[in-house]
Amino acid sequence: MEIAWENILGHEQQITRLRKLRAEGRLPHAMLFHGPDGVGKLRVARAMAAELLCEGADARPCGTCRQCRALLQDSHPDYYEIHPEGKAVKTIKIDVIRAMQANVERAPLLAAQRVVVIDDAEMMNEAAENSLLKTLEEPKGAVHFILVTRARSSMLDTIRSRCMNVGFGSLPEAELAHALALRGIPEAMAAELSALSDGSFGRALRLYDDGGLTMRDDAAAFLAHLGTFRPQDVFEKSAAMEKLPREKLSEWFLYLGMLLRDLLVLTEDGASLLLYHKDLRDRLAALLPSFPLARIEALLVLVRAMNRRLLVNVNQRLLLEGFFFRAMEA
Template sequence: MSWQGIEGHDRVVEMFSRAFSRGRLEGSFLFTGPEGIGKRSFAFRLAKTILCLSPDGFAPCGKCESCRLFEMKFKPVSEEVVRSEKPLPAKTRRAVPVSGEPDEPSDPLAFDIPNHPDFYYVAKPADRAQIPIELLAGPKENRGRSGLCYNIFRTPYLGGRKVAVIDDADFLNEEGANSLLKTLEEPPRGAVIILIGTSPAKQLPTIRSRCQSVRFLPLSPRDLTAVLVSRGIAADFDEGMRLARYADGSCKNALEYNDPSLELFRPELYKQLAQPRVDAVAFSKRVIEFVEEKKKEKEKAREGEIKRRRLAIVLTRAARFYRDLTRVLSGETSLLAGNIESGADLRAAARNRPDPDRAIRNAERTVEALEQIDRMGNLTYIIEAWLSDL
C-alpha cells in the first residue's frame, strides 16, 4: 500500500489515520528507525494533512490555501542564521526562497522545507555537532521569546493547528532537550510535535518519556525498489532490486551503494580485511584518500559532513564483512553459496583468520569507530586507531 507516495509503513499510516479520523491526533511524537526509510517524508505528508483546511479523509485536499502554502519551496540556510550575532528572526524556520534557482538534481535525497506559517522545522546544521539551543528557545539575549518553543504557542495563522518537526533528534544536547521538555509535555491544543531520530536509545530519557514512540521499520526490498525507481535512483525495477539487495531497507544506503567511487574502493577494502594482518599504515592512507576524495564546488560547504558520511560507508561495509565472517566461521556456509559481493574475500578471510572470536571483536571495534564519527572525532585518528586495532 502507498499513502501519498509513502511506500511501506502501513502500520504507522493506519495508526495515524485512526487518530486523525477520531479528531485525536495531537501531542508529541518520537519517530525512530534507520536513516533513509522515509520518516521525514512521512512527517511532512502528515503535517500537510493536519494543516489542510478541507482534508479528504486522511489526505490533504491539495487545493486550499494551506496546501498551496505547504508546497511552496524553500531551502535551508541554517549556517548563516546560526552563526550570525544578530537575534534570530521571529520564525524558527531557517529558510529563504529559492527564487528561481533550479533544484539540485544530483542529490535525490535533497528535500524542500515546506513554507507554511503554521509549520516549523528545526534540524542540526551541517557544520554543528548538535542542535543549537537558539533554534529551540531563541538566542541568549532573547531566550524564550523566539525559537520553536515560542512560535508553537503563537496563534495559528490559518486553520487553527500547528505542526513542528525536530529533525536529527539524536543530536539534541541536554540544554536543548531541557528547553523542550515543557513544550513536549503540554503542547498547545491541536498542535503536533514530531521528533525524528534513529533509535530510542539515542534519545535522552526525559525526551523519550514525554513522547509517544513511533517505530519505523526498514523498507521491504519491494517497497524500497518502488522508492528508488520513483526518485530516479534506479532506472527500472531490476536495477532497483539489485540496489535494494544490499541496502538493508534504506534509500540512503542504496544510494551510497550506487556511488561509483565506492564501487571501485569496495573490492580493495574487502581484500585488505581478508589479509592475515591488515597493513594499518598503508591502508590508513587509502581510506583517508577515499574519505577526502575531492568535492564538487557546490559541495564545499558540506565538506565535513560528506567526509563523515564516506567514512561511515567504509565502516558500515567493514562491519558487515566481519559480521558475515563470524557467520561463516561458525559454520554458516550457506552464506557463501549465495552470490554475495564479498564472497571470494570472505572465503580468503576464513582461511587467513579462522578465529571467530577475533572476527566478533573486529566487528565490535568497527562499530565503535562508527559511533566515534557521530561524536565528531578527528577522522584521521579514528581511521588509524581502527585499522591498527584490527
C-alpha cells in the same frame, strides 16, 4: 515538499495507526519516529504534518487547499522543520529550539494549529534537549511535535517517555528493488542495490547516485589486506580517509560492518542466501581462514564503537588511527 501518502514506500501499519488516531482526535501532541536511516521516516512525518494542517473535508492531505498549497511551496507559516546545522559536526543547538518555541507559543497564522518536525533529533545537544523537554511537558497552544531519529537510545529518557513512539523497520528487499526499478534503474542493478542497502531506500539511492559500490569495495579491500597491515599503512589510510565528510566515513564503516556480518553468516553456512554482498561471496569465503569467529566479533565491536563516536565532535584522524591499530590487534 512531498506530502502525499500514496508516494510513501512501505510502513502501511504505522501510517494506518497514525491516521486512525488523527481521525479519532486521539493523536498525541508529541511523537517520536525512530528507525534506520533512509527508510522514509521523514516522509511519513511530513505527510502526517500535512494531514494535521489540511483543511480538506474528506481525504487528507487533499493537496489543493490553501494549507496544502503552502506546504507544497515550502511557505507554510505554521510548519517548522528543523535539521542539524554545522560544518565539521552538525548539531541542533539550543538557540534553534528557543526560536522555534517562541514562535509556537504564538497563535497560528494560517492553520488551526502548528506542527514542528525535528529531523535527526538525536543531534540535539544537551541544552537543546532540556529546553525542548520543558515544551513537551507543558505545551502551549495547539501544536504537534514529530521527532525523527535513527538513534532513539541516545536521546534523553525523559523525552522518549513523553512521546508516542512509532518504530519504522527496514523495507522488504523485493519491494525496494521494485521501487528502484520504477526509477529507471536496471533490474539487475536494482536487485543488487536493494540487497546492499539493508532495507533503506535512501541508502540504495545514495549508492546508485554516488557511482556504485566504491565505498563498499574499499572496505572489502581493507578486510582483505588487514593481515598485512603495517603502522605505515595505518597512517596513510587514516590520512586519506580523514578528508572524507563525516557522512561518508559513517557509510564506509556501515559497509565494513555489513561485510563482517556476511563473514559471520558464511562461518555458519557457506551456501547461505542471507548475504548482503552476494556478488562478493567467493572473495569473502576466501577470507574465512584469516577471520575466526572471535576476530569477526571483536571487529564488529570496534565498528559499532566507531559509529557512535562519529556522532560526536572528535578528531577524525586520531579516531581512525586508533581504529586501525585496534583492528590489527583483533
